[in-house]
Amino acid sequence: MISVDTFLFVLASGVLLGGLYALMATGLAVVWTTLGVFNFAHGVFVALGAYIAWQVTQSVTGSVGYLLGAALSVVLMFGVGFVLHYVLVKPFERNANLVLLAVITTLAAASIIENGILLVWGARDKQIAPPISGTVGLMGAEISANDVMILMVALLALLVLAIFLRRTAMGRAMRAVAQNREAAELMGLNVSRLYAMTIGLSAATAALAGVFIGSVRFISPTFGSDPLMKSLIVVILGGVARFTSPILAAFIVGIAESFSVYFLGLYWAPAVLFAMMIAVLLIKPEGLFGHRSKTL
Numbered sequence: 001m002i003s004v005d006t007f008l009f010v011l012a013s014g015v016l017l018g019g020l021y022a023l024m025a026t027g028l029a030v031v032w033t034t035l036g037v038f039n040f041a042h043g044v045f046v047a048l049g050a051y052i053a054w055q056v057t058q059s060v061t062g063s064v065g066y067l068l069g070a071a072l073s074v075v076l077m078f079g080v081g082f083v084l085h086y087v088l089v090k091p092f093e094r095n096a097n098l099v100l101l102a103v104i105t106t107l108a109a110a111s112i113i114e115n116g117i118l119l120v121w122g123a124r125d126k127q128i129a130p131p132i133s134g135t136v137g138l139m140g141a142e143i144s145a146n147d148v149m150i151l152m153v154a155l156l157a158l159l160v161l162a163i164f165l166r167r168t169a170m171g172r173a174m175r176a177v178a179q180n181r182e183a184a185e186l187m188g189l190n191v192s193r194l195y196a197m198t199i200g201l202s203a204a205t206a207a208l209a210g211v212f213i214g215s216v217r218f219i220s221p222t223f224g225s226d227p228l229m230k231s232l233i234v235v236i237l238g239g240v241a242r243f244t245s246p247i248l249a250a251f252i253v254g255i256a257e258s259f260s261v262y263f264l265g266l267y268w269a270p271a272v273l274f275a276m277m278i279a280v281l282l283i284k285p286e287g288l289f290g291h292r293s294k295t296l
Contacts (some may be wrong), residue, residue, distance in 0.1 A: 002262075009143070010262045011255065016147045018254030019154040023209040024227050025234035025246040026158060027202030030165075033240045034178040034198045035089065037102035042206055043228025044113040045081065047221065049073045049207025050214035051121055054128050066131035066215070073207045081203025084109060085196035093192070110224070118221040128214035150212045157208055161201070162243055174198055229270075233277045239287020248289055 002010075028042050056069030088105040092098050130146040137143075165171035177184045177194050185191055209227065213219065230253065238249025253273060260269040280288060 006262075010258050012143045012147075014255030014258030015251060016151050016254070017257055018251030019151040020209055020212055021230050021234050021254050022158060022247040022250035023154045023205050023212070025231040025238075025250050026161065026243070027205040028231045029235050029240045029246045030174075031198055031202045032235065034174060035102075035195055037089065037099055038106075038232075039199070039202065040103060040106040040228065041084070041088075041110040041113065042106075042202065042231060043224030043226070044110045044117075045077055045203045045206035045224075046210040046213065046227040047117060047219065047224035048080070048113055048210070049077045049203075050128065050210035050219045050223075051117055051126070052076055052207070053211040054126050054214055054219070055121075057128055061129070063131040066128065066211075069128070070208065070211045073211055074204045077207035078200040078204040080200075082196045082200035084203075085199045086192075089195065089199070090192055093195075114221055114224065121221065123221060125218040125220050126214070127218050128211065130215045144216075146215060150216070154209070154212065157205065158247060161205065164201075165243065170194075170197065230273075233273050235287075236277050237280050237287060238289050241286070241289060245287060245289040249287070252288075 024042070024046060027045075028039060031037065031039050031042075050073075052073040053066070053069030056072055057065040059065070060068055088109055089098075089102060092101040092105075095101060130144075132145050132149055134145045135142040136145050136148050163171075165175060173184070173189050174194050174197065176187070177189060177191055181191055184194075206227070210219075213223075213227070234246050234250045234253050237253060238245040238247075240246065253276075256276060257269050257273060260272040264272065
C-alpha cells in the first residue's frame, strides 16, 4: 500500500519528467510535421546543449553561470540546427527518398556529434550545478525547488513557442509550409529557410531540455539516446495533429514512467513505456490525441 506522501512524491516526479519530455518531444514533433522526416540527431542535440551549459558553469559559477550557460546553449544549438539543415536535408529536399536519406544523414550526424562530445569533454560523467537549492512542500511531500523551477520554465518555454508559431509572421509561415509546401512556395515563401528555422527551433528546445536534465542527473557523451527514445515514444503516443498533442502525451509518459519505477523497478520502466506505445500503434495509429492529417 502506497502512502499519500509517497504517492504525491511519485506523481510530482512524473509531472517533472513530463515537462522535460514535452520540451524534448515538441521540437521533434515540429520537425516531423513541417519537414516530414524523423530527426535521429535530436537526442545528441539534448546532450550537446547540456555539455555547452556545463562548460559555461565551469567558468561562471552560481545561478548567473547557470542562466548564462542555458542562454548560450539555446542560441548556439539554434545555430547548429539551422546550419545542419543545409548540410543534412536541403541537398535531398526534392529527392523521392527524402525520408530514408534523412534517417541516414541524421544518424550519421548523431554519431559524429556524439564522438565529438567524447573527444572534447571526455567519457567521465558530469553534472550541472543546480541554480537553486531547498525543497517545496506539497501536501506533506517535499519536492526539490530546482525541479519545480525546471517544470515552470519548461512550460513557459512551450508557451512562448506556441505563441511564436501562432501569432508571428514567421511562425505562421512555418505552419503554412507544414500544411502545404507547394502552396507556400507559390506564395513566395522561402521554404528552405523556414525548414532551417524549424530544425533550429527544435535544436534550441532540445538544448534547454538538456540543460535541465544536466542539473538533475549525470550526463555522459552517450546519454542522448535516452531523450531520443523518450521523445519518439511521446510523439507516437500523442500524435502530431495539434501542438498540444505531444505535450499531453509527455505528461502521460512521465507519470507512467515514475510509477513504473516505483512499483516495478528502474529496469522495467522502459518496457512499460514501449508496451504503451505498441498498444497505441495497434489501436489508434495516429496517436491518442491525433487524427490522420498532420498540422501544427
